[in-house]
Amino acid sequence: MHDPIKLYRQLLDADKDRWLADIPRVQQALIDAGCHYSGRPFVKVLRPKFLQRSEYAYLDYVSGVLMGLFRRLSDMVQDSEDLKRYLAISDGERRLIAPEPLCPDPLPFTRLDSFATVDGPRFVELNGEAPAGAGFNDAAMGVLGEHPLIKDFMERTGARSMKAMDGVLDGLLKAWRAAGRRSRPTILITDYDHLPTVPEFLTLRDHFIANGFDAVYEDPRALTFEGGRLWAKGKAIDLVYRRVLTNEFLEKGAEVKALFDAYEAQAVVMVNPFRSKTAHKKACFALLSGDHLGTDWMTREEQAVVERTIPWTRKVRDTKADLHGEEVDLLPFAAANAERFVLKPSDEYGGKGVTVGWECEASAWEALLQDAARTDTEEYVLQERIHTIEEPFPMLDRELEDQPMIVDLDPYIYFGKVHGVLARLASGSLCNVTSGGGQIPVLIMPD
Incomplete structure (x- = not known):
């Protein structure tokens, strides 16, 4: 077609x-x-x-x-x-x-x-x-x-x-x-x-x-x-x-x-x-991407699907982490590479509390990471950036002129x-x- x-x-x-x-x-x-x-x-x-x-x-x-x-x-x-x-x-x-x-x-x-x-x-x-x-x-x-x-x-x-x-x-x-x-x-x-x-x-x-x-x-x-x-x-x-x-x-x-x-x-x-x-809870995505449990609890098919479809995710903690085979100090690495990460509360919805690293000033980003790591009331996760693609859509409020839009595609699963x-x-x-x-x-x- x-x-x-x-x-x-x-x-x-x-x-x-x-x-x-x-x-x-x-x-x-x-x-x-x-x-x-x-x-x-x-x-x-x-x-x-x-x-x-x-x-x-x-x-x-x-x-x-x-x-x-x-x-x-x-x-x-x-x-x-x-x-x-x-x-x-x-x-x-x-x-x-x-x-x-x-x-x-x-x-x-x-x-x-x-x-x-x-x-x-x-x-x-x-x-x-x-x-x-x-x-x-x-x-x-x-x-x-x-x-x-x-x-x-x-x-x-x-x-x-x-x-x-x-x-x-x-x-x-x-x-x-x-x-x-x-x-x-x-x-x-x-x-x-x-x-x-x-x-x-x-x-x-x-x-x-x-x-x-x-x-x-x-x-x-x-x-x-x-x-x-x-x-x-x-x-x-x-x-x-x-x-x-x-x-x-x-x-x-x-x-x-x-x-x-x-x-x-x-x-x-x-x-x-x-x-x-x-x-x-979004911290489950950290478990899927190998944190805490490793990957032995998954079949090889499941590991392959996770590798293709789930971005690298970790709970925000002052610890070392494995990032695609490289050991990094999580907080300093995330602070120095804001353009690679999104910070999210583990237990929120509707985009609440989400901070996009590449749209945040460096000092504010580092402060958010430190706060997220030491909070006693709410868990946060770091998720690796996804490079999205856009599609043109005719806008009702712009005389049907096309505007590039990011598409979030969400299957309902019963x-x-x-x-x-x-x-x-x-x-x-x-x-x-x-x-x-x-x-x-x-x-x-x-x-």
Whole structure:
């Protein structure tokens, strides 16, 4: 196939005045479909991300291998005080991961976040707790997929979309069956009602209902646990799609006790179980890249996939470290080579606390490293820089002129299989909707 980006641009330019005049309608349709984050539209371009079928198959393969490793790590942490200390598992987290969940897989729903490079995807984070965006993704595709320009392109090329919400529902039902359940469950989606992701929860709820399931969304503070059942909006709940993050759950304490009591009593099947928290910590990437455990716990295939897809990562400590076969003093080396590293909190999300070394003044970078090494309250990791590639996208707010954008390509993984991909765009170093980036749906292209 000819270059799909060039073909799309040719189709756009052939009737550009029409598409320019249509921008206000498209933007309003996206808002009406819930494609916004605290009122801020997150679809900022008039083009999906194009992904070759072979690229999608490769994502599925490497994601499956990596998730096998993360599952193994999660099980190892559960049985190891040493690894709990390494990952800085707090007392509150220990309490949450102690009960045996009904779903035997600690990581049924995940999203691996990657950047596109000339050598393929390089994964920088695992969203192991409550991967967001599937509902937003399908809502955006519902609007863009009806746009005449995009419909024409899809008909000419055979491109197809993939509904990420189907993966969510299928995954929930697989977790339900894995717990030995055979009846038709009533499903609860739960997270705090002040969050900007509430429109996505409502989209997911409506999708579940449209597929014949009784489903509700409710704030975890409004739940009750009575008579051995978890209750939400007057309904007895069987299956919980947990979107509330562990840290934010722990902050509320007694206000959210009903959900934990139901989980501890095995009165509900919950996805993800609280044990997903351990693999969510970015220090797990240091373990994958050889820190603390070495590599003997991995198969040769797993080591090869890690080598190709995981950047070198280490916890920030005043210690020596092996950097691609060279022993270095970690802090002085990182301070002198800021252009090679990113500094991240091990347990944050949405780009919070991330410092890009090559965009930081030398004195400030060194001070951040020293603070990160001696902090008693928060673990940090250093991750080696990834050399990203850019793609041109026609911007809605720039009269459809192309702007080079970094692409963050993030497969949704349900029980080890990819079903749908989130694509985020940014003109700077951080691709994150929370921190101001954009999100677009993905089209799968024939090879």
